[in-house]
Amino acid sequence: MPSSSTSRPIAEEVVSRLHLNVSTGTLLSRVAIHPLTNTNVLTVSVSWGDAATSAQIANAYASVFVDHQRALIASQADAQVGFLQRALPEAQEHLSAAQNALAAYQQKTGITDLAAQTQSNIATVAALDAKAQSAQLDSRQAAAQTRGGKRLAGANAARRWPAPKIRSRTR
Numbered sequence: 001m002p003s004s005s006t007s008r009p010i011a012e013e014v015v016s017r018l019h020l021n022v023s024t025g026t027l028l029s030r031v032a033i034h035p036l037t038n039t040n041v042l043t044v045s046v047s048w049g050d051a052a053t054s055a056q057i058a059n060a061y062a063s064v065f066v067d068h069q070r071a072l073i074a075s076q077a078d079a080q081v082g083f084l085q086r087a088l089p090e091a092q093e094h095l096s097a098a099q100n101a102l103a104a105y106q107q108k109t110g111i112t113d114l115a116a117q118t119q120s121n122i123a124t125v126a127a128l129d130a131k132a133q134s135a136q137l138d139s140r141q142a143a144a145q146t147r148g149g150k151r152l153a154g155a156n157a158a159r160r161w162p163a164p165k166i167r168s169r170t171r
Contacts, residue, residue: 013064
């Protein structure tokens with residue numbers, strides 16, 4: 001239910017719009033406003049001498065209430081726009097300072113495009129990883145060949161080979 005502080009200005013405007021010949025207090029005593037739970041809908045009930053006037057007052061009351069709500073929201077929006085307009089120059093200064101600091105850092109470190117630098121570093125790491133894996137494979141293959149060679153040499157050493165015959169030629 002709207003508070004009496006918001007109802008009084010609304011009731012005054014309804015009296016003015018409809019040119020009613022009653023006080024604001026009298027109008028408020030004949031109007032009941034009830035919000036529907038969990039909605040933005042209000043029920044406006046008016047007790048008047050005739051149904052047509054009751055309907056006019058209820059409709060005018062709803063119209064004025066909506067107008068007041070619009071004005072309230074517009075004033076809040078204007079206040080926020082004003083705040084943003086006052087804060088924007090300072091934010092732009094901070095942005096400019098951050099951009100200058102970034103440019104100085106990039107120049108100092110030699111990084112001009114962080115995304116490109118990152119991609120380059122990833123490619124370098126991937127190439128080094130591939131070389132390390134290749135070296136590990138080569139090492140395993142060499143070890144296997146060495147073991148195989150030692151076995152073959154051990155087997156050949158264990159065998160008895162006949163002594164070579166030496167022929168001599170005399171002339």
